[in-house]
Amino acid sequence: MKKLLITISALMSFSLSAAEAGLTFPDDDLPVLSDDKLIVSQQRGMQVYMNNCMGCHALSFQRYKRTSTDLKIPENVMMENMVFGDEKIGELMTNNMIKEAAANWFGAAPPDLSLISRSRGTKWLYNYMRGFYIDDTRTYGVNNAVFKDVGMPHVLESMQGLQDKSEKVKGLENDIAYAQADLAAANKLLEEGGNAAEAKKTIKAAAKTIEDAEAELIKLSAAGEYFVIVKEGQLNPQEFDTAMADLVNFLDYIGEPIKRERKRLGVWVLLFILGFGILAYYMKKEYWKDIH
Numbered sequence: 001m002k003k004l005l006i007t008i009s010a011l012m013s014f015s016l017s018a019a020e021a022g023l024t025f026p027d028d029d030l031p032v033l034s035d036d037k038l039i040v041s042q043q044r045g046m047q048v049y050m051n052n053c054m055g056c057h058a059l060s061f062q063r064y065k066r067t068s069t070d071l072k073i074p075e076n077v078m079m080e081n082m083v084f085g086d087e088k089i090g091e092l093m094t095n096n097m098i099k100e101a102a103a104n105w106f107g108a109a110p111p112d113l114s115l116i117s118r119s120r121g122t123k124w125l126y127n128y129m130r131g132f133y134i135d136d137t138r139t140y141g142v143n144n145a146v147f148k149d150v151g152m153p154h155v156l157e158s159m160q161g162l163q164d165k166s167e168k169v170k171g172l173e174n175d176i177a178y179a180q181a182d183l184a185a186a187n188k189l190l191e192e193g194g195n196a197a198e199a200k201k202t203i204k205a206a207a208k209t210i211e212d213a214e215a216e217l218i219k220l221s222a223a224g225e226y227f228v229i230v231k232e233g234q235l236n237p238q239e240f241d242t243a244m245a246d247l248v249n250f251l252d253y254i255g256e257p258i259k260r261e262r263k264r265l266g267v268w269v270l271l272f273i274l275g276f277g278i279l280a281y282y283m284k285k286e287y288w289k290d291i292h
């Protein structure tokens, strides 16, 4: 029993430290929408996608026709307003980007996004799309707080404007960087057999600084004060968040076009199992009546 408890607590502390290591901001949940609202959101998301993403990221597992049917967008409306080449409704949603050339321009080729909602998850995508901020050291002048040093430019700058980390956030990140340097130095001192008491004191203090600063960052992020807009775009922050939720809902649909149908069917399957279970129970009773 004791062993089991030790194992469990070890596992728990491992998962905690793993979560801490992956601390990134923004860290907001994708708002959940119900059926009709979800379809409207996915329709709007498709529009954002076709206008801003399709040139670089194909969705080559999916056909226009299927998308038109599932998202209830009439075929002619879709082909006239969302598809810019001479593609046909029955074709796959591909683009003409040449992978090698793109890899040269951006450092990495833009991947096909057919399955991105499955591999990254919708929460990650929602935060990634809202995570571009000014960073003069990068080729395109922006970095991404969720995907560090990503090769993708901030393609939605005209919509969102430009954001920077707030002064408070920059200060806290500095504190963390210094504390991490202290930690490394103290650990080295320990290894080399230096003053152990001194080193342990430093380690404790640095760990506390990091913990406090991270807690503060989480608070700032939750209060929506992690970033500040330094150049306004066409949308205000709430409108931009909604547009990004739409975009992610569309990618979620693309990642599993059968999802709605699967959920609908699932209910009937469970009802059938329940009904059949009851029937089977009474049949069993009937058959065994004479034996007992």
Ligand code: HEC
Pocket (backbone or CB within 6 Å): 048, 049, 052, 053, 054, 055, 056, 057, 106, 107, 108, 109, 110, 111, 113, 116, 120, 125, 128, 149, 150, 151, 152, 153, 155, 156, 247
């Ligand atoms: C100018 C080309 C370009 C456009 C337009 C573009 N991207 Fe990208 N995107 C890239 C590149 C290049 C990468 C790969 C970056 C890397 O791996 O460093 C990327 C990466 C991504 C990733 C991360 C993929 C991964 O590896 O997990 C996502 C998600 C993404 N883009 C979504 C979008 C969305 C949504 C849009 C439309 C709003 C968009 N991109 C528009 C070039 C582009």
